[in-house]
Amino acid sequence: MLQIDLWKRILIWAVVAAGLIFAAPNIFYDRVEGHNDAVTAIEREGSTDELEAQAAQWPGFLPSGLVNLGLDLRGGAHLLAEVQVEDVYASRIEAMWPQIRDALRPLRDQIGTFRLQESAPGELTIQISNEAGQAAALQAIRDLAQPVSSTAALAQGGANDIEVDAANGVITVTLSEAERAATDERTLRQALEIIRRRIDEVGTREPTIQRQGPDRILIQVPGIGSAQELKDIIGTTAQxxxxxxxxxxxxxxxxxxxxxxxxxxxxxxxxxxxxxxxxxxxxxxxxxxxxxxxxxxxxxxxxxxxxxxxxxxxxxxxxxxxxxxxxxxxxxxxxxxxxxxxxxxxxxIITGNFTIEESTDLAVLLRAGALPAGLTFLEERTIGPELGADSIAAGQIATAVAFAAVLIFMVVSYGLFGIFANIALILNIALLFGLLSLIGATLTLPGIAGIVLTVGMAVDANVLVFERIREELKTARGPARAIELGYEKALSAIVDANITTIITAIILFAMGSGPVRGFAITLGFGIVTSVFTAVFVTRLLIVTWFERRRPKTITV
Structure with a gap:
């Protein structure tokens, strides 16, 4: 029998309604964005009349999640920074001098006097006056060595963090290769976290901060005025x-x-x-x-x-x-x-000739922490908002053209059933934006391409079902049985086709970065919403129509 249980109908419409509610804030993008900014400012700085008025632009009981616009749509700043890890080697080895000094003091009877000499960056050079005590000094300093705490060092059977050599009463202390590799890894992770904290402190939306190669960091922040402004935020060392x-x-x-x-x-x-x-x-x-x-x-x-x-x-x-x-x-x-x-x-308390703004900025930088090493900016770009507006307009035109072409094709090809598919397609896009808003995803230009592809793929499942219904109608079965068999026999093909595509989307997300991930997210979510609307929503619309009209024959 061609029927759907009441609880299934309620669940389907509840999912559709939830998707529409979560997608609705994107229709009033500027108003909701102002509301969100005001709420964040009130939590961070306290309430003012202006902020309260701005927050009141959108009801607090409604969802306020938005699909964030990426750098290529909103405009902003792009930086590629190289971390000067050599600076960390020097500071790391210099910090060992007090320990070495304390370890050598009890040995003065054997080594005589000792002095720290001018050294190359990344090493300590110590001169002792009595060469006969050189072995004792070497052993005392080597006893200060610690195992390197890194996965690579453990895999190699363990290694110490310093290497100590001596010749003619001159002792040289340097970091071991294993410790340098572990220091590089820690420095990059620490720099990533501190840059992220500093950017988060100024309230920017959905920045992209990720490692590239062994010692470089990619930083993209939508909505910021210029690359120089971004450099001012993250480039201050605050040591x-x-x-x-x-x-x-x-x-x-x-x-x-x-x-x-x-x-x-x-x-x-x-x-x-x-x-x-x-x-x-x-x-x-x-x-x-x-x-x-x-x-x-x-x-x-x-x-x-x-x-x-x-x-x-x-x-x-x-x-x-x-x-x-x-x-x-x-x-x-x-x-x-x-x-x-x-x-x-x-x-x-730190006092000085500060202004209120300077004391606030200093507190922000100190809370975020000191960058472990200097940054050299290898690449910087400022993307103006007008370029982002052009990208949005181009994406809207592409989506509208694809949408209109698909709608017309479905109506011409399948008549009333095509109209049902079109209603499901519109709901599919709403559900997609609802999902993206719910997780706070960032929409980029490749993401728009993913939506356009979703529009084209969304009707594939309906085409499979409708063509199967046509075949079943030729066997002289009744319309109810033809519709039922059409959905049952087309389901395996629908699942197979979409599983292979969603596997591709998962691989793109796992292996790609930046824009590729944006494309993968919209494609993956688009497949989920497309299958839901094609298998459940379109079928529910057809069943509801059939129950009311009870046609003796149908034409697909």
Whole structure:
């Protein structure tokens, strides 16, 4: 019998209604987008009358998910950055000097005096006065080596993080090849995460941030004004350190000692500080930073360290009361206060000649964390919104032409049944946009191509069914039985054809990147909605019509 259970009918129409509801916000794109921006701003910065009015443009009880427009449709900025991993080697090996110094001190009776020498980047060179103690010094430094924590190193049977060589009383410490490879991997992952945090802080939509090759990062952010603006957001290093002050001078002419550096003051022009190069605490140990005001009502930044940083900061301040220490941001001394008392708890305040905007920006950069290495921008492009508008217009024309051609073809070829297929096709596109809105997908120009392809493929299942019904009608069966057999016998062909296509879409998504993934997502979801509308919605429409009209004969 040609019939569909009531619960199935209710479920089918419920799915269709849900798809229409989730797709509806895209019809009022600008209004819903303004509502979403206002809600995000209220959560982040607090409520204002202007934000409340903007948020009221769209009812809060309705879905507000949108299909985000990609870089090629919305306009924005494109950057290809190379991470200078060699910088990390140098800082990593320099950070080992305090440990090495502490390990050699108990051996002075054997090695005599020892001094850190000027070294090439990425290595430490130590001169000992008594060559007879060279073996003891080598062993003491080698005992500081740690296993490399990486999957590749474990697969090779394990490796240590440093290599130590000596000749004629000169000891050289460098990172091992395994540690360099592990450092490269950690540096790229950390840079990716920090760039993502910084971009998320400014509220941009659906950025593309992904690794390319061994040391490059692709960054695409829709809706941003220019590539320079994007570089300003992610290019600021925001490396915060707390370093002991050796001396201060009115010019940069003083010669720093080994393990020291001279940095300018941010507040006082012409003032320079000689600092111990090894920091007490770094910005990596920060867990929070918020804009605030100091005791004089001037803009400042409150900060808080993690447990490790709090302990190191507290121990240093307890042992150096009365001594100055420098707060260094990006190689400039922003403040050099004198330690008045022990500072436990790991929290403090950074003061300086900040404006409110500068203190807010500094807090954002510190919260996002320091980039582990410098970035060199190899490629940068700004895509204007007018180009995106042209792409949208071209995509709309292509979709409309394909849509109209398919609608006309179905009506001409299959008459009333073609009209049913067209209704299902319209619902199919609505369901597709509802799905894309539900997951917050990004629509690109290749994504529009996927929708156009979906429109063409959506009627394939209906064509298979209708042609099968025509064949069954020739066997002199009744119309009800012909319709029933048409759907039953065409189902296997429909499933086979769409499974192969969805496998292709999955492979494209897994192996591709950027625009290819956008095409794969719209194609994959389009197949799902096409099969649903062809097998269930079109059949429900035909069954409902047949139950009401009860025709003796039908023409497909």
């Amino acid at each position: 915060l350190t707390f370093q002991p002050v050796v001396s201060r001078a009115s010019g940069p002419d003083a010669e720093p000692g080994v393990g020291e550096e001279i940095l300018p003051s941010l507040d006082e022009e012409g003032l320079y500080y000689t600092l111990d190069r090894t920091p007490v605490v770094t910005g990596e140990q920060l867990v929070d930073a918020q804009p605030s005001f100091d005791q004089n009502g001037q803009p400042a930044v409150n900060f808080r360290f993690n447990s490790q940083g709090a302990r190191a900061f507290g121990d240093y301040t307890a042992a150096n009361i009365g001594s100055p220490f420098a707060i260094v941001l990006d190689d400039e001394v922003i403040s050099a206060p004198v330690i008045q008392s022990h500072i436990p708890g790991g929290s403090g």
